[in-house]
Amino acid sequence: MSEAVASLRLALVGNPNCGKTALFNQLTGGHQKVANYAGVTIERKEGRFRGPSGRQFQLLDLPGAYSLEAASPDEVITRDVCLGHFPGESAPDVIVCVADATNLRLHLRFVLEVRRLGRPMVLALNMMDAARRRGIVIDVGKLEAALDIPVIETVAVRRGGAAELVARLDGDPPALARASDSGDLHADVRAMIADAVRMPRRTAEIDDAIDRVVLHPVLGLGLLALIMFLIFQAVFSWAAPLMDGIDAGIGALGGWVGSGLASMPLLQSLVVDGIFAGVGGVLVFLPQILILFLFILALEESGYLPRAAFLLDRLMFKAGLTGRSFIPLLSSFACAIPGIMATRSIQDPRDRLTTILIAPLMTCSARLPVYALLIAAFIPARTVAGVFNLQGIVLFTLYAAGIVSALAVAWVVKLVRRDKSEHALLMELPSYRLPHPRDIAIGLWERAMIFLRRVGGIILSLTVILWFLSTFPGAPAGATEPAINYSFAGQLGHGLHALFAPIGFNWQICIALVPGLAAREVAVSSLATVYALSGDGDGLQAIVASQWSMATAFSLLAWYVFAPMCLSTLATVRRETNSWRQVWIMAGYLFALAYLASLLTYQITRMLAP
Amino acid sequence: MRTILIRRGLYMRLSELAQGSDAVVQEVENVTEGDPIARRLRDYGFVRGEPVRLVGRGPIGADPLLVQIGFTRFALRRAEAARVIVEKSA
Numbered sequence: 001m002s003e004a005v006a007s008l009r010l011a012l013v014g015n016p017n018c019g020k021t022a023l024f025n026q027l028t029g030g031h032q033k034v035a036n037y038a039g040v041t042i043e044r045k046e047g048r049f050r051g052p053s054g055r056q057f058q059l060l061d062l063p064g065a066y067s068l069e070a071a072s073p074d075e076v077i078t079r080d081v082c083l084g085h086f087p088g089e090s091a092p093d094v095i096v097c098v099a100d101a102t103n104l105r106l107h108l109r110f111v112l113e114v115r116r117l118g119r120p121m122v123l124a125l126n127m128m129d130a131a132r133r134r135g136i137v138i139d140v141g142k143l144e145a146a147l148d149i150p151v152i153e154t155v156a157v158r159r160g161g162a163a164e165l166v167a168r169l170d171g172d173p174p175a176l177a178r179a180s181d182s183g184d185l186h187a188d189v190r191a192m193i194a195d196a197v198r199m200p201r202r203t204a205e206i207d208d209a210i211d212r213v214v215l216h217p218v219l220g221l222g223l224l225a226l227i228m229f230l231i232f233q234a235v236f237s238w239a240a241p242l243m244d245g246i247d248a249g250i251g252a253l254g255g256w257v258g259s260g261l262a263s264m265p266l267l268q269s270l271v272v273d274g275i276f277a278g279v280g281g282v283l284v285f286l287p288q289i290l291i292l293f294l295f296i297l298a299l300e301e302s303g304y305l306p307r308a309a310f311l312l313d314r315l316m317f318k319a320g321l322t323g324r325s326f327i328p329l330l331s332s333f334a335c336a337i338p339g340i341m342a343t344r345s346i347q348d349p350r351d352r353l354t355t356i357l358i359a360p361l362m363t364c365s366a367r368l369p370v371y372a373l374l375i376a377a378f379i380p381a382r383t384v385a386g387v388f389n390l391q392g393i394v395l396f397t398l399y400a401a402g403i404v405s406a407l408a409v410a411w412v413v414k415l416v417r418r419d420k421s422e423h424a425l426l427m428e429l430p431s432y433r434l435p436h437p438r439d440i441a442i443g444l445w446e447r448a449m450i451f452l453r454r455v456g457g458i459i460l461s462l463t464v465i466l467w468f469l470s471t472f473p474g475a476p477a478g479a480t481e482p483a484i485n486y487s488f489a490g491q492l493g494h495g496l497h498a499l500f501a502p503i504g505f506n507w508q509i510c511i512a513l514v515p516g517l518a519a520r521e522v523a524v525s526s527l528a529t530v531y532a533l534s535g536d537g538d539g540l541q542a543i544v545a546s547q548w549s550m551a552t553a554f555s556l557l558a559w560y561v562f563a564p565m566c567l568s569t570l571a572t573v574r575r576e577t578n579s580w581r582q583v584w585i586m587a588g589y590l591f592a593l594a595y596l597a598s599l600l601t602y603q604i605t606r607m608l609a610p
Numbered sequence: 611m612r613t614i615l616i617r618r619g620l621y622m623r624l625s626e627l628a629q630g631s632d633a634v635v636q637e638v639e640n641v642t643e644g645d646p647i648a649r650r651l652r653d654y655g656f657v658r659g660e661p662v663r664l665v666g667r668g669p670i671g672a673d674p675l676l677v678q679i680g681f682t683r684f685a686l687r688r689a690e691a692a693r694v695i696v697e698k699s700a
């Protein structure tokens with residue numbers, strides 16, 4: 001029996017934030033991103049599962065849409081899949097419409113619009129747990145009769161919460177939906193709700209209460225600043241003991257392995273100077289990255305992010321952006337690549353392009369190791385004003401520098417375009433939700449795995465390559481300088497040095513910048529390897545603290561605020577904008593800003609602290 | 611006709627509604643030909659007869675506006691909300 005014939009193709013369609021992806025994960029056992037704001041899913045994702053009868057299903061998760069008359073690139077994908085216009089794919093066999101049971105006035109209209117397509121269709125009435133908690137009573141029988149399609153209650157976030165839906169899909173395939181609407185979809189929805197839904201209150205009481213504080217003009221802004229500031233404090237103060245532990249562990253292990261290899265000096269150097277110094281140097285930053293993500297994940301699930309966008313919209317608008325840019329930009333703190341992809345939910349193409357252009361100015365987590373290394377080496381761990389950690393304050397300042405430059409760049413783009421036309425905000429504010437510790441734990445676990453895979457993959461490979469380039473060719477007989485000076489990498493570093501001397505970079509930094517193009521953390525592992533090979537036995541942080549001037553360290557920090565060197569980001573920009581021109585503009589302006597900022601930082605610091 | 615009614619104070623724009631007050635939507639005006647923002651507002655449920663409430667305002671320049679329509683809250687910029695003509699509830 002051919003499975004391709006037997007498998008039924010399903011597509012999840014519905015308004016944004018109704019729980020399609022949660023349902024997709026529940027059914028397929030997948031781990032696609034679920035979060036509490038509109039526009040999380042921006043791509044078509046595919047998964048499979050088996051029904052109780054053994055039947056195969058192929059399930060598509062789609063971006064949420066308010067209407068089939070698409071207003072943004074992600075909605076276009078949903079429309080095309082529904083209509084069977086998606087390249088290389090016919091329309092799905094069954095459309096599984098998903099609606100949030102607490103938000104039926106909005107969601108049923110889209111259900112009716114989809115019903116007009118006349119495809120086989122069922123409705124998953126999701127978030128029934130939340131609806132019950134709010135005392136919302138839905139007469140499913142009446143709704144089913146009015147819609148003339150099967151209606152099944154689901155709770156996508158509870159185990160087994162979609163069992164009934166699976167059972168229904170596993171039975172006889174649903175009939176073609178009949179478009180029996182009156183022509184006025186809104187009127188039809190109102191009639192259905194009047195008939196089948198009893199709602200004690202139009203909104204959740206708790207949401208209104210929280211919003212009174214969170215969106216308050218003064219309290220709200222204060223709270224936003226406090227949350228942001230807390231995150232950076234936590235990244236430094238909570239992570240320290242964990243980092244020391246990892247550091248000591250790696251050091252001990254490296255020493256032990258190294259002494260076992262004492263008879264083979266070259267291999268010993270590869271393992272100790274290359275792998276342990278390099279990779280270990282990056283690995284210690286795992287706790288800081290996880291703490292950052294702990295906050296990001298909790299905020300994403302809480303429903304706070306669109307509120308932050310609401311508070312900041314005016315400011316962002318003045319800079320030529322939109323509040324909608326907020327979430328893509330916030331994602332860019334993790335990594336610019338998902339951030340740039342998340343701009344697909346921005347309707348206005350100009351706003352989208354500006355957001356893409358400035359996304360790399362948000363300090364991504366790969367830059368955290370560089371910041372953390374230099375801050376720990378040069379900024380004393382003092383407590384300021386009783387509560388604030390000075391290192392945390394400096395970190396906050398660096399992040400803030402990125403944000404301020406991003407706003408400035410966006411503003412310049414607006415001036416250059418001489419754009420006076422209207423840009424849309426039109427953003428839905430979801431209900432608040434308490435994050436599930438289990439989901440956050442899974443999210444952190446996945447993050448840790450991504451990081452460890454990076455460390456074990458690209459970072460390890462680049463470190464090994466760099467070790468080879470820094471070891472060969474060996475020093476000629478009678479050489480007086482450390483052997484690395486004669487190697488390929490040494491020569492390259494000395495060659496680049498001319499370009500970077502005015503901004504205070506030494507040749508070791510110049511070497512590290514090159515593999516840093518592929519992954520920014522590698523700048524740290526490369527420095528560790530280069531110094532280990534130069535015969536410095538101390539840890540990287542101690543070396544940096546004793547051998548670099550403060551001006552050089554600050555200059556490198558300024559460089560990394562702009563850090564134009566990330567090839568995968570540039571490749572993503574190429575894909576998302578379909579234009580090499582944007583790629584060159586981005587790389588060019590980032591390099592110019594990085595060089596300028598470092599030049600100023602270096603020269604000014606030298607004057608102030610010679 | 612509409613402008614006359616607005617001048618007489620029967621109808622007003624959603625952007626002019628006082629904070630915390632309720633109104634009923636009359637219509638959404640197209641500002642441009644086939645105005646995509648107006649179309650989206652109608653998809654959101656800003657259609658004749660629908661009750662709305664202006665729940666709050668942004669901290670800077672009282673923009674954007676927080677508007678409740680149906681069971682949903684939306685953030686609308688002033689210029690967007692100005693497309694919605696409402697009749698103030700007593």
Ligand SMILES: Nc1nc2c(ncn2[C@@H]2O[C@H](COP(=O)(O)OP(=O)(O)OP(=O)(O)O)[C@@H](O)[C@H]2O)c(=O)[nH]1
Pocket residue numbers: 015016017018019020021022023033034035036037038039040041042062063064065126127128129130154155156157158301433
């Ligand atoms: N209480 C409750 N919350 C749910 C349920 N299903 C989903 N959620 C939450 O609703 C939010 C949105 O879920 P998603 O699965 O990301 O929604 P989506 O429809 O894929 O959203 P987009 O990709 O933006 O279109 C998340 O915060 C989920 O945790 C449910 O049945 N009950």
Ligand SMILES: [Mg+2]
Pocket residue numbers: 020021022033040041062063064
């Ligand atoms: Mg989704």
